[in-house]
Amino acid sequence: MLALMDIRTKSVHTGVNIDKTFNSVITPIYPTSTFYFDEVGKGKGYDYTRSGNPTRAALEANIAALEEGVNCSATATGMAAITAVMFFLKPGDHIIAGDDIYGGTYRLFNAVLKPMGFKFSFINMRDLKAVKDSVGKDTKMIWIETPSNPLLNIVDIAAVVDIAHKKKLLTVADNTFLSPYFQKPLALGVDIVVHSTTKYLNGHSDVVGGAIIYGNKTLQERGRYLVNALGVSQAPYDAWLVLRGVKTLAPRMDVHQANALKVARFLEAHKNVKKVYYPGLKSHPQQGLIKKQMSGFGGMLAFDLNTKKVTLNQLFRKLEYFALAESLGGVESLIETPWFMSHVSMGEAGLKASGITPETVRVSVGIEGAEDLIADLNQALKG
Ligand SMILES: *Cc1c(COP(=O)(O)O)cnc(C)c1O
Numbered sequence: 001m002l003a004l005m006d007i008r009t010k011s012v013h014t015g016v017n018i019d020k021t022f023n024s025v026i027t028p029i030y031p032t033s034t035f036y037f038d039e040v041g042k043g044k045g046y047d048y049t050r051s052g053n054p055t056r057a058a059l060e061a062n063i064a065a066l067e068e069g070v071n072c073s074a075t076a077t078g079m080a081a082i083t084a085v086m087f088f089l090k091p092g093d094h095i096i097a098g099d100d101i102y103g104g105t106y107r108l109f110n111a112v113l114k115p116m117g118f119k120f121s122f123i124n125m126r127d128l129k130a131v132k133d134s135v136g137k138d139t140k141m142i143w144i145e146t147p148s149n150p151l152l153n154i155v156d157i158a159a160v161v162d163i164a165h166k167k168k169l170l171t172v173a174d175n176t177f178l179s180p181y182f183q184k185p186l187a188l189g190v191d192i193v194v195h196s197t198t199k200y201l202n203g204h205s206d207v208v209g210g211a212i213i214y215g216n217k218t219l220q221e222r223g224r225y226l227v228n229a230l231g232v233s234q235a236p237y238d239a240w241l242v243l244r245g246v247k248t249l250a251p252r253m254d255v256h257q258a259n260a261l262k263v264a265r266f267l268e269a270h271k272n273v274k275k276v277y278y279p280g281l282k283s284h285p286q287q288g289l290i291k292k293q294m295s296g297f298g299g300m301l302a303f304d305l306n307t308k309k310v311t312l313n314q315l316f317r318k319l320e321y322f323a324l325a326e327s328l329g330g331v332e333s334l335i336e337t338p339w340f341m342s343h344v345s346m347g348e349a350g351l352k353a354s355g356i357t358p359e360t361v362r363v364s365v366g367i368e369g370a371e372d373l374i375a376d377l378n379q380a381l382k383g
Pocket of ligand 1: 077145149176197198
């Protein structure tokens with residue numbers, strides 16, 4: 001057996017060829033809820049689909065290989081993955097997280113777990129002194145999300161891991177925005193990676209899903225136990241769709257990035273745009289860190305529109321190729337306003353503190369022709 005090294009090869013081949021019955025090239029969907037035993041205690045490795053399923057196992061092997069983890073649990077949604085990971089802790093424990101994390105994660109932490117007795121510090125994680133100063137006697141976990149959503153701020157993963165591990169804290173990184181193609185948190189020392197596979201890993205906006213990737217066996221055992229006990233594992237059909245999508249991760253990410261860079265440069269030069277947030281632009285203030293921990297910039301960008309010239313609705317109505325929609329990471333371009341849509345649950349104070357304004361526009365740049373996307377933005381930005 002050859003050692004699969006290149007992530008392009010891994011995404012196409014790992015976990016995929018498991019049909020020994022009819023030699024189908026593509027992993028079969030096993031929609032069965034239960035598996036029969038040949039005799040008591042003697043089966044083929046599966047007993048009940050909540051606990052394990054061959055289609056889901058194929059996807060788990062694939063994603064674990066991409067992130068270079070020991071194992072993976074595929075979950076019903078990204079939030080299911082994040083929920084399961086929080087069950088590594090208990091009420092009374094303190095968690096440090098960024099003040100600009102994904103809105104749904106913030107809602108789970110702040111509105112669900114906090115009233116149950118979990119304690120949180122939401123801080124500017126670019127400030128390493130603030131991270132250090134936030135560690136207290138009950139701190140158990142540091143939650144890392146980088147680049148942040150929607151302003152693409154970068155957290156120094158290795159430096160945060162260093163602070164955490166000196167105090168024996170668990171580190172978790174949400175790697176949804178860049179995918180393992182552009183960033184590998186486990187290689188930077190993070191203990192657990194989570195994904196919303198709804199986004200780039202599946203890439204086609206036709207399924208919701210999540211993943212937990214474990215950095216060692218102890219975490220894997222506890223994590224898999226939790227996913228089964230909580231009942232948050234992914235359905236076989238959905239796992240199959242993500243497995244189909246993930247095989248083209250590399251070429252999709254290359255095009256997302258190339259298009260995003262062109263769109264970002266176009267927007268930066270436009271007179272009705274005040275500011276563009278994209279790690280691939282020289283104007284992004286964290287160049288050193290970007291080079292250090294990312295092998296690419298991804299396909300997400302944000303910009304502040306001059307709404308005195310063009311209102312949000314004028315822009316959105318005129319656009320033909322950018323659907324006004326939440327979510328991201330699919331082949332089609334999407335556009336939205338974090339202030340009024342994706343990040344509403346942060347509340348006005350939270351939005352302001354993180355630097356989001358009512359003029360901020362978030363774009364998930366798809367894999368269409370870049371010239372078409374730019375022409376579309378150009379006509380819509382005239383107002
Ligand atoms: C979408 C998203 C999630 C939540 O995933 P769902 O699949 O919608 O449950 C978590 N983190 C990030 C960064 C996301 O973009």
